[in-house]
Amino acid sequence: xxxxxxxxxGVGKTSLMNQYVHxxxxxxxxxxxxxxxLSKEIQIDDKLVTLQIWDTAGQERFQSLGVAFYRGADxxxxxxxxxxxxxxxxxxxxxxxxxxxxxxxxKESFPFVVVGNKIDQDNGESRVVSEYKxxxxxxxxxxxxxxxxxxxxxxxxxxxxxxxAKNALSNEPVDE
Amino acid sequence: xxxxxxxxxxxxxxxxxxxxxxxxxAAKAGKSVLHVDDGExxxxxxxxxxxxxxKARLEAPPQSQEAIDLGxxxxxxxxxxxARDSHPYSNVEIHEADGVDTGPSRDYTIDLAPKVAYCIxxxxxxxxxxxxxxxxxxxxxxxxxxxxxxxxxxxxxxxSDVFRDRxxxxxxxxxxxxxLKMVVSKLGDEQEEIASDRPFVGWLEEQGLSKPLxxxxxxxxxxxEQTGTMTTTQGVAxxxxxxxxxxxxxxxxxxxxxxxxxxGDLPQAFCRLCAxxxxxxxxxxxxAACLTEPGSQECRGVIxxxxxxxxxxxxxxxxxxxxxxxxxxxxxxxxxxxxxxxxVCVTDGSLREGESQVLVxxxxxxxxxxxxxxxxxxxxxxxxxPKGRFLLYLCCHSTAETAKQDLADxxxxxxxxxxxxxxxxxxxxxxxxxTAPQMEQSRNARNCIDAKExxxxxxxxxxxxxxxxxxxxxxxxxxxxVLVDVRPKASFVCYYNETVELHPPCxxxxxxxxxxxxxxxxxxxxxxxxxxEAGFGKLFPDxxxxxxxxxxxxxxxxxxxxxxxxxxxxxxxxxxx
Numbered sequence: 001x002x003x004x005x006x007x008x009x010g011v012g013k014t015s016l017m018n019q020y021v022h023x024x025x026x027x028x029x030x031x032x033x034x035x036x037x038l039s040k041e042i043q044i045d046d047k048l049v050t051l052q053i054w055d056t057a058g059q060e061r062f063q064s065l066g067v068a069f070y071r072g073a074d075x076x077x078x079x080x081x082x083x084x085x086x087x088x089x090x091x092x093x094x095x096x097x098x099x100x101x102x103x104x105x106x107k108e109s110f111p112f113v114v115v116g117n118k119i120d121q122d123n124g125e126s127r128v129v130s131e132y133k134x135x136x137x138x139x140x141x142x143x144x145x146x147x148x149x150x151x152x153x154x155x156x157x158x159x160x161x162x163x164x165a166k167n168a169l170s171n172e173p174v175d176e
Numbered sequence: 177x178x179x180x181x182x183x184x185x186x187x188x189x190x191x192x193x194x195x196x197x198x199x200x201x202a203a204k205a206g207k208s209v210l211h212v213d214d215g216e217x218x219x220x221x222x223x224x225x226x227x228x229x230x231k232a233r234l235e236a237p238p239q240s241q242e243a244i245d246l247g248x249x250x251x252x253x254x255x256x257x258x259a260r261d262s263h264p265y266s267n268v269e270i271h272e273a274d275g276v277d278t279g280p281s282r283d284y285t286i287d288l289a290p291k292v293a294y295c296i297x298x299x300x301x302x303x304x305x306x307x308x309x310x311x312x313x314x315x316x317x318x319x320x321x322x323x324x325x326x327x328x329x330x331x332x333x334x335x336s337d338v339f340r341d342r343x344x345x346x347x348x349x350x351x352x353x354x355x356l357k358m359v360v361s362k363l364g365d366e367q368e369e370i371a372s373d374r375p376f377v378g379w380l381e382e383q384g385l386s387k388p389l390x391x392x393x394x395x396x397x398x399x400x401e402q403t404g405t406m407t408t409t410q411g412v413a414x415x416x417x418x419x420x421x422x423x424x425x426x427x428x429x430x431x432x433x434x435x436x437x438x439x440g441d442l443p444q445a446f447c448r449l450c451a452x453x454x455x456x457x458x459x460x461x462x463x464a465a466c467l468t469e470p471g472s473q474e475c476r477g478v479i480x481x482x483x484x485x486x487x488x489x490x491x492x493x494x495x496x497x498x499x500x501x502x503x504x505x506x507x508x509x510x511x512x513x514x515x516x517x518x519x520v521c522v523t524d525g526s527l528r529e530g531e532s533q534v535l536v537x538x539x540x541x542x543x544x545x546x547x548x549x550x551x552x553x554x555x556x557x558x559x560x561x562p563k564g565r566f567l568l569y570l571c572c573h574s575t576a577e578t579a580k581q582d583l584a585d586x587x588x589x590x591x592x593x594x595x596x597x598x599x600x601x602x603x604x605x606x607x608x609x610x611t612a613p614q615m616e617q618s619r620n621a622r623n624c625i626d627a628k629e630x631x632x633x634x635x636x637x638x639x640x641x642x643x644x645x646x647x648x649x650x651x652x653x654x655x656x657x658v659l660v661d662v663r664p665k666a667s668f669v670c671y672y673n674e675t676v677e678l679h680p681p682c683x684x685x686x687x688x689x690x691x692x693x694x695x696x697x698x699x700x701x702x703x704x705x706x707x708x709e710a711g712f713g714k715l716f717p718d719x720x721x722x723x724x725x726x727x728x729x730x731x732x733x734x735x736x737x738x739x740x741x742x743x744x745x746x747x748x749x750x751x752x753x
Contacts, residue, residue, distance in 0.1 A: 036452045037310075057451035062177065064457040066218040068311065068444035071437060103282050 001168045002072050004054045006094040007079035008087040009061045012117040015151035016079065017053050020161045025152050042165055051165055070102035075111045075168035077160075080129065082116040082148065088129045091137060111167035112144045115160050120150035179458060182486050184210040186715065187478050189258065189463050189493035192220040193289070193439075193701070194692035196446035197708035198492050198715075200306060203453035205719040210486065211447060211455055214260075214462035218447060220494060221264060221694045222289045224440025224560075227668070228281035230520070233288070234268045234672050246465050246479060253467040253476050258497050264694060267578040268672040273595040276667040278522050279562040286520060287439045289695030290554050290569040292317055292432035292535055295421035298709075299701040300741075303445070305722045309741050311445040313436035316429045317554075319528065320535040322396040323542045323589060324388055328527070331396040331537075333422055333430040348389055355383055355393070356419070363416045375404050376411030395539040399699050401550045401573070403540055425742055434533055438560050442701075466491060466689075473501070473686040490688040490715040495677040498691050502684055512678040516697065517579035519570040519587055519671045523555075525664035526566055527590060532557035535698075536590065543585045548575045551586045552698040566664065571698045580671040592663040596671070679707060690714050 005013045014035045018024050021038040035055040042049055054073075059065045078094045080087040095112060104110045116134050119127070131148060138144040145167070147160035185207035188199045199211045217223055225233055246255045272278070293299055293314075303309040320331040332338040338349055372379070376398065380390040398414035400406040406414070421431035435441045451457055467477040467485075475491040527534050538551035551572040561567050568590065576582045580596065587594055676694040685691060690711030696703060709721045 036448075057448055058454075059448070059451045059457045061456070062179075062458040062461070064459040066444040066447065067224075068218075068437065068441045069448065 001049060001074040001165070001172070002052050002054060003075045003077060003164055003168055004056075004070065004073045004098075005077045005079060006056065006060065006098060008081070008084070008090050009058070011079045011081040011084070011087045012151050013079050014055055016115065016117060016149065016157060016160075017055060019151040019154055019157050021053070023154070025154070027152070040161075042162070044162075044165055044169060047169070049165055049169060051161070051168070053161075065097075065101070067101050070098060073098075073102055073104075074171045075113065075164050076102070077113045077115060077164055079115045079117055080134075081118050082129045082134075083118055083121050083126045085128050088116075088134065088137075091141075095141065106171070108142065111171050112141075113160065113164050113167060114138050114144050114146045116146070116148045117151055119148050119155065120153045177458075177482065179210065179456065179461075179480070179484060179486060181208075182484070184208045184456075184486065184488045186210070186490045186492065187212070187463075187475075187486065187488040189213070189478075189491070189497055190220045190692065191215075191218045191443050191447060191459075192222040192494055192692055192694065193443045193446075194704050194708040194711065195220070195492055195494060196443040196450070197302070197705065198690065198692070198712045199455055200308065200446035200449040200453075201708070201712045201719075201721050202716065203450040203455045204306060204722060204725075205716060207716070207719075209450055209453075209455035210458070210488070211450060212458045212461040212463060212480075214460065214481075216460060218444045218459070219288070219440050220443075221674075222440065222443050224285045224287050224438045226281045227278065227284040227286065227522075230284075230286045230288075230670070231270060234265045234270070234670065244464050244481065244483065250467055250479070250485070252470070254470055254473070255479075256466045256468050256473075256500050258463045258466055258478070258493065258500070260494075260496050261499070262496065262675075264496070264675050264677075266673045266675065267580070268670070269578070269580050269596070270670045271595040271597065271668070273593075273665075273667040278667050279565065283562045284522075284567070285438050285440065285560040286567060287560075287569070289439050290556075290571075291439050291695070291698050291701060292434050292554060294417055294431055294700050294702075295424040295433055296417065297421070297700055297702055298705040299442075302705060302722045304741060305724050306446075306449055307725075308445040308449045311448055312441055314433040314741075315436055315533055316425060317432035317434060317533045317535050318430070318531045320396055320430055320432070320537065321527075322392055323536060323538040323586075324391065326589075328536065329392075331392065331430075334428045336428065348386060351385060352389060352393075355385060355389075358383070359412065359415050360419060362412065363419075372408040374408050376400065376406040376408045377403060379408040379411065391539050395550055396537045399537075401697070430535075432535060434554070434556060436559070438556070463497075468686065474688050475686060490690075492690045492692060492711060492715070495679065495691045495693055498680075498685065498689070501686065501689065502680055512680065514676050514678060514696075515574045516674045516676060517570075517572050517574040517576070517582035517671070518674055519568075519579060519583045519669060521568040521570075521587060521591065521594070521666040521670075522561065522668035523566045523568055523591060523664035523666050524564070525662075526557065527555050527568070527664065529662075532566070538586050538589075543589060546585055547572065547582070549573045551583065553586070553590065554698055568666075569698065573697070574673055578671065579673045583671060587666070587669065590663065591666050593665040594669050595666060596669050688715060 007013055015025060017038050021040045035057060037052055037054040040051050042051060056065060076098050078091055080091060099107055116129060135146055138146040145163050147156050149156040149160055151157060186202045186209045188195050188209060188211040191213040199209050203209045213220060248255055321328040322331055329343055330341060332341050338352055377394055380393055385393060394400045397418050398411045418431045423429055447457060462481040463478045464481045465479045466475050469476055477485055477487040479485055526532060534555040536553040538547060540548055540550060549572045551570060553568060553570045555566050555568045557566045570583050570586055572582055574582050584596060678693050679691055693707060712721050
C-alpha cells in the first residue's frame with residue numbers, strides 16, 4: 001500500500017518515517033537528501049500489510065511535486081510542526097493539492113491522517129498550535145484522525161502510523 | 177521565492193525526458209543540480225495532460241515571458257537571453273462528437289509524447305540500474321497488428337503464435353519460422369555474415385519471404401519507417417532487438433511495454449531520482465538568461481525570470497531555448513527540425529475486444545496507397561482514461577500539409593465514426609455500416625487494388641480473383657481475426673503537427689552547454705537515451721552515465737532489480753485490470 005507524506009519543508013516528514021521504520025532519529029536537519037521511500041510490514045488484525053511510505057524527496061520545497069508522486073496513494077499523511085503556525089495553516093493547501101493531483105475516486109472519504117510533530121521542542125514551551133485548534137480543523141475537514149508526535153523522542157509515532165495503515169487498508173477497493 | 181543555494185554544478189532547464197535523464201545521471205554522479213521548468217507541471221513537450229489541458233496546450237502557446245531588462249553585461253559576463261519564441265504545435269484541429277460525454281477531463285492522462293518501449297532497450301536498463309524503475313509500473317502491449325489488405329493482421333509474438341495464426345498459409349509459416357531461426361543463429365555469429373549496407377527490404381526478399389511476409393518483418397518486426405532506408409545491418413540489429421524483447425516478461429507476450437500511467441511518468445521518475453540525490457526542483461521558474469564567459473561563451477550562470485543570479489558550471493536545456501547560441505554559430509542556420517503528424521482519439525471501445533494496449537503499424541501505401549511513410553498507432557485504456565474508453569494515438573513523419581491530411585484516412589480505417597468532418601468514407605477504407613458480407617466484398621475489391629499496385633510476388637497471382645479466393649479460403653475464416661463492423665467510435669479527435677528540433681552539431685554550443693531534443697515517433701526511446709548520454713558525456717567526461725551501483729555484487733543487484741521489475745509486471749499483468 002502506498003502512503004505519501006506531505007507537509008511544509010522542515011516539519012519532520014523524513015524524521016517521522018525514519019523513526020517509524022528504522023527507530024532512528026538524526027538531529028541534524030538535512031533538507032531531505034537521499035530519502036526515497038521506506039517499506040515496513042505490519043500486522044493488522046489477521047492481515048500482513050506492507051506499507052510503502054513515500055517521502056517528498058524535497059520536491060515540496062518549491063511546490064514542485066509531480067502528479068506521479070501522488071498517484072495511487074492509499075493514504076495521505078499531512079504533517080505540521082506544532083511550533084510553526086504557517087505549517088499548520090498550510091494543511092488546507094496540502095489537502096487541496098492532494099485531492100487535485102491524486103484525483104482519488106472517493107474525494108469525500110479519502111483517508112487522510114494529520115500529524116502535529118515536534119511536541120518535544122523546548123519541552124513544549126515553543127508550541128503555537130494547540131491540540132484543540134488542530135482537532136477542530138480535523139473535525140471540520142471530515143473527521144480526519146489527528147496525532148501529536150515527537151519523531152525525536154519517539155512519542156506516538158507508532159500509533160500514528162498504525163492508524164495510517166488501518167486507514168490505507170480501508171481504502172483498498174473491494175473489487176480489485 | 178529565492179532559490180538556495182545559489183551555486184550548482186549543473187542547471188537543467190526543462191523537464192523533458194532527455195533533460196531529466198541528464199539531471200538524474202548528474203545527481204547520481206554526485207553533482208549538485210538545479211532543475212527548473214517554466215511550466216506548471218513536469219514533462220514539457222513530454223508531459224501528460226488532462227483532456228482540458230491538452231486542448232489548452234495545443235491551442236495556446238505557453239505564454240512567452242516578459243523580457244526583463246538585463247543589460248549586456250553582468251559582472252564581466254555576457255548576457256545571452258534564453259527565450260522560447262516558438263510553439264511546437266501547429267495545424268491543430270479538434271473535433272468532438274455532439275452530445276457525447278467523454279467524461280471528466282481529469283480522468284484523462286494524455287501523453288504529448290506517447291511511446292512504447294522495447295522490453296529490452298537502453299531506457300529499461302537505465303531504469304533498472306538507477307533504481308528509477310521503483311517509481312514506475314509498466315504494462316505489456318498485448319498485441320501488435322499490421323494493416324494489410326484493408327484489415328488488421330496480428331503480428332505473431334511467439335512461435336506458437338506463428339502456428340496458430342490462421343491468416344498465414346502453411347508455406348508461410350514454414351518460411352517465417354525458418355527465417356527467424358536463421359536470424360537468431362546469425363545474431364549469434366556477431367552478424368558478420370549479414371553486415372551489409374544494402375537495403376534490408378531486398379535482403380528479406382532474397383531470403384525467400386513472400387511480399388506480405390517481407391512487409392510484416394520490415395515494418396512490424398524491424399519497425400522500419402520507410403521502404404528503402406533501412407540497411408541490412410540495421411534491419412538485422414532491429415530484428416535482434418525485437419526478438420530479444422519478445423517474451424522477456426511473459427511467455428508469448430510481445431516485444432513492447434508502456435508505462436502504466438503513460439510516457440509522461442518517465443521524466444518524473446528521473447526527476448524524483450535526481451531529487452532523492454539532492455537535486456533541487458522548481459517548477460514555474462523560467463530562466464531569463466544565461467551568463468557567458470567572453471570568448472569561450474561557456475556558461476557561468478543563469479538569471480531567473482525573477483532576477484536571481486545563480487552560478488553554475490554547466491547548462492542543459494531543450495533545444496528550443498538555445499536558439500541564441502545557434503544564431504551566431506559558425507555553421508549558421510544548421511538548425512535541424514523534423515515534423516511529425518499526430519492524432520489523439522478518444523474511443524468508446526477497444527480495437528480488439530479483450531485487449532487494451534495495442535500497437536498498429538500501417539506500412540507505406542497501405543492506406544489506399546496514400547501514405548508515403550509508416551503510420552504507427554498505439555491504443556491504451558484505463559487508467560489513462562475512464563473505464564470503457566480508450567485513447568488511440570497515431571503518429572507519422574509528415575508529408576502532407578497538415579496532420580489531418582496525413583492521418584485521417586488511417587483513423588478512418590480503425591474507427592467506425594470519427595467526428596472530424598470526414599465522415600464520408602474514404603475510398604481506401606470505406607466505412608462499412610451494414611453487414612459483414614458487404615465488408616468482405618469491399619475488402620476483396622480493395623485487395624484487387626493493392627495487388628495491382630504492388631509488384632507481383634513469386635507464387636502469388638496478382639489477380640483479384642486469386643487474391644479474393646485466398647482471402648476467403650485462408651485469411652478470413654469464421655471472422656476469427658477479422659474486424660467486422662464493430663469498430664469503435666471516436667467521440668473526440670484531435671490532429672496536430674509537432675515540430676521537433678533536433679540536435680545541432682555539438683560544436684555549435686559552448687563546451688559546457690548541452691541540448692535536448694523533443695520527442696520523436698511512437699516506437700522506443702533509444703535515440704533519446706543515446707542523446708542524453710551524449711549530453712551528459714559532454715558535460716561530465718569523467719563520469720559514467722548511470723553506472724551500476726553495487727550493494728553486493730554487480731550480478732546480484734541487477735538480478736534483484738530485474739526480479740523486482742518482473743514481479744511488478746506479473747502482478748500488473750498485460751490486461752491492465
